[in-house]
Amino acid sequence: MYHHFQKTIKFASTNLEILDKRRKMTGKLSIADKKQLEHYIQAGPKQFGLLYSFTRDGADVSIFHELCDEKGPTVTVIYDTQCTVYGGFTEKSWTSNCESFFKDDQAFLFRLYQKGKSNSMKFPVKNPDNAIYCSYNNGPIFGGRYEEKSVPRIRGRLVVHRIAGGYDVNTFSGTILVENNQFTLNGEFNFGSAYDMGSCSIEQFCNNIKTVTDLEVYSVSDTSLLPPWRELGGWNHQNLEDLKNEIDAWSPPHGTGLKTANILFLGPVGAGKSSFFNTISSIFRGHVTGQAVCGSAEQSITSTYRMYRVRGSALTKTMKFRLCDTRGIEENQGMDGAELNYLFEGNVPNGYQFNPSTPITPDTTGFVASPTLNHKMHCVCFIIDGSTASVMSEKMLEKIKALQSKVRQKGLPQVVLVTKIDKVCSNVEEDVSKVFQSVAVQELVDTVSNIFGVPRSHVLPVKNYEKEINVRDDVSLLALHSLQQILRASEDFMFNLLDMLDDEKDESLD
Numbered sequence: 085m086y087h088h089f090q091k092t093i094k095f096a097s098t099n100l101e102i103l104d105k106r107r108k109m110t111g112k113l114s115i116a117d118k119k120q121l122e123h124y125i126q127a128g129p130k131q132f133g134l135l136y137s138f139t140r141d142g143a144d145v146s147i148f149h150e151l152c153d154e155k156g157p158t159v160t161v162i163y164d165t166q167c168t169v170y171g172g173f174t175e176k177s178w179t180s181n182c183e184s185f186f187k188d189d190q191a192f193l194f195r196l197y198q199k200g201k202s203n204s205m206k207f208p209v210k211n212p213d214n215a216i217y218c219s220y221n222n223g224p225i226f227g228g229r230y231e232e233k234s235v236p237r238i239r240g241r242l243v244v245h246r247i248a249g250g251y252d253v254n255t256f257s258g259t260i261l262v263e264n265n266q267f268t269l270n271g272e273f274n275f276g277s278a279y280d281m282g283s284c285s286i287e288q289f290c291n292n293i294k295t296v297t298d299l300e301v302y303s304v305s306d307t308s309l310l311p312p313w314r315e316l317g318g319w320n321h322q323n324l325e326d327l328k329n330e331i332d333a334w335s336p337p338h339g340t341g342l343k344t345a346n347i348l349f350l351g352p353v354g355a356g357k358s359s360f361f362n363t364i365s366s367i368f369r370g371h372v373t374g375q376a377v378c379g380s381a382e383q384s385i386t387s388t389y390r391m392y393r394v395r396g397s398a399l400t401k402t403m404k405f406r407l408c409d410t411r412g413i414e415e416n417q418g419m420d421g422a423e424l425n426y427l428f429e430g431n432v433p434n435g436y437q438f439n440p441s442t443p444i445t446p447d448t449t450g451f452v453a454s455p456t457l458n459h460k461m462h463c464v465c466f467i468i469d470g471s472t473a474s475v476m477s478e479k480m481l482e483k484i485k486a487l488q489s490k491v492r493q494k495g496l497p498q499v500v501l502v503t504k505i506d507k508v509c510s511n512v513e514e515d516v517s518k519v520f521q522s523v524a525v526q527e528l529v530d531t532v533s534n535i536f537g538v539p540r541s542h543v544l545p546v547k548n549y550e551k552e553i554n555v556r557d558d559v560s561l562l563a564l565h566s567l568q569q570i571l572r573a574s575e576d577f578m579f580n581l582l583d584m585l586d587d588e589k590d591e592s593l594d
Contacts, residue, residue, distance in 0.1 A: 110134055111300050113161060114475040115508050115528070117169075117196055121159055121304075122510065124194060124206045125173060129307035129510035131523060132159070136301040143260035143267050148223050148301070149180040157304040160224040160255065165266055165295045167200035172216075172226040172253060173304070180220035185228065185248065188215035193226060193253065193279050195289055211278040217248055219257075222271070224301065227252025227278030250277045255299060269294040309511060309521040316565055319517040324557050327564045328368065332396040334571055335404045337578050339585070343458050345405040345574040346391065348427060350487060351467035352480060353412030356503035359548040360467060361392050361407045364567055367560045368396060372549045376409060387411065389427075389436040405571060408461070411438045413487070415479045421490065428494050430459025457581075463574040464491045464498045466536065470545065471507040474531050481535065488536065495580070497573040499542045500532055501566060506547050516547055516558035544569055 111134035113121075122130045134140075135158065136151040152158065154177045161171040174191045189212035195205045209215050209227075217225040228251035254271030261267075273290065275281045286292045317323060336342040349357040358378035366372045376392065390409045393402040410427060423443050426432050433450035444451065452459055466484070468476075476484075491498050506513040509524040519525055525545050533540045544566040547559055 110474070110527075110531075111137065111161075111302060112163065112298060112475070113300070113302070114472055115524070116471045119471070119507060119510070120196060120204050121173065121194070124192060125190075125304065127190075127306075131305050131307050132302040133305070134300060135303050138260075138262070138267050138296075138299045143256060143262065143299070145221060145223055145256070145258055149178065149220065152178050152301050153180055154178075155303050158224075159302045159304055160226075161196075161300045161302070162255065162269075162290070162296055163298045163300075164291055164293055165297060166291045166293065167197060168195070168291050169197040170195040170290050172224065174216045174226070176216055178216075178224065179218045181218075183219050183248070184217070185214045185230075186216050186218060187213045191215035191226070191279075193281075193289075195284075198288065199291070205284065207279050207281050207284065209278055210280040214278045217251060222257045223255040223299070225251050225254045225271070228254075228274075229277045250274045252277050252279045266295050266297060267299070269296060269299075307509070307511060307523060309518060310523060310526065312520045313526050314520040316520060316561065319558060319561055321557050324561050324564070327561065327568065331564060331567060331571070332368075332403060337575060337582060340578050340581050341457065342462070342578060343404065345462050345571060345578075346408055346430075346458075346460065347405060347463045347465055347570055347574060348408045348461045349410065349465050349467055351413060351501075352469065352476075352484075353414055355412070355467045355469045356501075356548050357412065357467045358409055359550060360501060360503070360546065360563070361394075361409060363546075363548045363559070363563045364394055364407070365392075366549050366555055367564060368394060370555065372552055372555060387438050389432050389434065389438065391434045405574070413480070413483055415477065415483065421486075424487065424490055428461050428490070428496070430455030430461070461494075461496060462577045463570060464496050465501055465570055466498060467501045467503060468532070469504050470502040470525075470528055470532075471504045473502065473528060473535070476535075484536075495577075497576045498536075498538060499544060499570055499573050500536050500538060501570075502528060502532055502543060502545045503548055505545045512547070516556070516562055519545055519547075519562060542569075542573070 111132070113132060118132050135155060136148055141147050141151065156177055157175045158178065159171060159173045161169060163169050172191065172193045174188050176186045176188045189209065191209045191212070193207040195203065197203060214228055215226070217228050219225065228248055231247050231249045251272065252275055253273055256269050256271050260270060273286055275286060281289070336345055349360070351357050358376035361376045362373055362378065365375050376390065391406045392409060393406055395401065396403055420443055426444055431452045432444060433452055436444065436450065446453065488498065505519060505525055506516070508528055509522040511518045512522050512525060529540055529543045529545060532543045546563050546566050549555070549559060
């Protein structure tokens with residue numbers, strides 16, 4: 085009867101376009117990049133708001149000044165065509181009302197990526213008096229110096245003028261036309277005037293090329309906490325014990341014939357699928373555990389399909405749900421459609437060893453040829469890394485969309501677990517109970533909701549146990565709150581099943 089409520093729901097192909105538009109509104113900097121810049125600024129949690137970009141607003145100095153003048157602290161970010169990302173920070177406002185250097189002893193240049201690889205460096209200002217230069221005919225200029233130039237006048241007299249020049253980073257002037265989605269900066273770089281570059285050469289800083297894909301300017305402001313935008317119910321130890329007891333006592337609705345809920349974890353490599361099981365297990369065992377093998381690698385750590393059970397307070401009784409961990413989604417390999425369908429249908433045996441070169445078939449040893457509803461999946465939980473969610477590659481997004489389409493075809497509910505939120509917001513890093521007051525986490529939930537096409541109530545931020553040795557009430561409460569929502573999503577499937585069973589009974593009586 086599983087097939088009775090399979091539904092084919094048309095998935096909006098515009099989601100990738102929505103993400104692209106959102107990036108144009110919020111900028112290309114990832115959450116991890118912003119955290120790195122926040123660390124360099126060294127003045128507490130920050131918010132970054134996109135003021136200006138070449139690709140959105142045009143490479144025109146007048147537009148730059150219109151959007152960026154008198155906005156206080158800003159960070160300028162340049163993306164070159166060899167995937168190197170660099171720029172500068174200043175606490176002073178840009179202005180077009182004068183032609184002058186401005187003093188800023190907090191200014192610095194930086195590099196985030198070098199030829200596509202993370203390679204961050206900070207280059208502090210060494211001559212604060214000339215930290216930035218403002219000019220009505222120029223975009224952002226960092227550093228420089230006054231040079232004396234003699235100009236002959238009448239009767240042979242020489243007049244000495246002080247002229248600004250030797251700019252460390254002079255981005256552009258006037259208007260730059262776009263060609264083949266590229267812009268060619270028309271400023272010059274002359275390191276050493278006002279910033280300490282150490283041994284970093286111009287090749288190491290920016291590849292000594294002027295062709296870029298974008299230039300962005302962000303406002304930088306202090307982060308403030310919001311009134312709670314999602315209610316949890318409380319953060320004290322008694323709240324934790326009550327939630328543990330509720331989950332320990334959970335069972336599938338009566339009348340479905342189900343003994344457990346099977347929840348399938350899907351997500352990119354390194355997102356934290358296995359870590360989430362370990363976090364849930366740790367909460368009930370009372371200390372941080374590592375039952376599921378997890379780590380960090382370019383290829384999936386998980387190589388075996390496991391239907392993990394969580395043991396309750398007695399540690400002998402298993403709870404009535406299973407967390408099903410499978411291999412991570414990879415851009416160039418991973419599960420094909422048939423393999424995923426076998427997972428949904430319950431054909432894959434617990435303990436099956438994944439082999440990318442030899443997908444599972446009905447001839448595979450242990451293949452469950454006649455699965456019951458107790459073998460099949462009842463909910464799918466996508467797990468993604470919150471610190472990189474906004475900059476996932478199009479190839480990965482397309483792969484996830486294809487998986488989502490198959491989930492919908494099966495009529496399975498889906499939720500999205502967003503991990504590593506401590507890397508998203510410094511306030512949350514210090515105190516996880518501030519998660520639903522965080523602007524950064526709220527924006528992340530909105531972004532993920534748009535990417536995955538699910539309601540925001542189905543996007544669940546969590547922090548897995550990773551560096552901790554002992555369990556903490558705030559981390560545990562947030563994780564159990566997310567598990568509670570996952571079990572409720574599973575119940576949606578089961579109540580649909582009850583409706584189908586009741587319909588069949590009514591039809592048999594007619």
